[in-house]
Amino acid sequence: MYIDIAYENLAMFVKKLPNLLMMYLELLQREEEREVEVNWEDQSRINQFSKLNTRMDRLEDEYKAQKTEKEYLDDLAMEIELLDEDEPVLYKIGDAFVKIPLEDAQARLEKAKEDIDSCVDDLDSQITQISTEMDELKKTLYA
DSSP, rough: OOHHHHHHHHHHHHHHHHHHHHHHHHHHHHHHHHHOOOOHHHHHHHHHHHHHHHHHHHHHHHHHHHHHHHHHHHHHHHHTTTTTTTTEEEEEETTTEEEEOHHHHHHHHHHHOOOOOOOHHHHHHHHHHHHHHHHHHHHHHHH
């Protein structure tokens, strides 16, 4: 019984096979008609756009990480303001925690915040510049 059903299914498939092959050949011909020749200049522009896009993704990830680090430092600055001025503060330097006076910790924290602010500003300007270059490439490629 199972052999009969399998044989009937196979017979139906064999009958439909020429039609399926013809449809496949038509699809291949349509695909060949849709192919567009890309000259060397356009291909180099496409490659440049791809490089810029990859760089943009990397810079955006770094920008997010720096913004998060800035938020952590802002929170830490708020917490340090609540501490007693006479007690030393555990401050992380490298992999070690060192006890330093509160004023020194606040000064180091402000310096770290300034460094991150300048890094964020630099990343923002790089992202803007890359975005402008990508827009120009888009205009050129779509023209």
